[in-house]
Amino acid sequence: MYMVTIDAEKCEGCGECVDACPAAILEMVDGKAVVTGSETDCMGCETCVVTCPHGAPQVQEL
Template identity: 40%
Template sequence: MARLKLKEHVINRDWCKGCGICVDFCPKQVLELDSKEKVIAARPEDCICCKLCELRCPDLAIEVLTDRDDKND
């Protein structure tokens, strides 16, 4: 299985309540809370596209887009 390649992290800052669940679940410490207690992708180059942040966010505020997302396989 080919490794997914990150296109971008789509973060809805209006929906993010700053709970930090996505930060805690990220195995590569890609995500951080900023000075406004909202999540940011501080190190996107380290993302392995596991999508744990997307799956665990209780507010659906983060989406991990990969190179495979725009293909109709």
């Protein structure tokens, strides 16, 4: 199981991680990417990590 967190301080609101996440668990809320889906659906693919130009998403294996 994986846990994804997005650092709101670093997020610039481009929305790229939201479009790129294959599990569709990320959404834009008030101009920031947040995890709105079930965290257990995260595949740990790190697509959000590599897509983000600002290093905001972090994925941890639990």
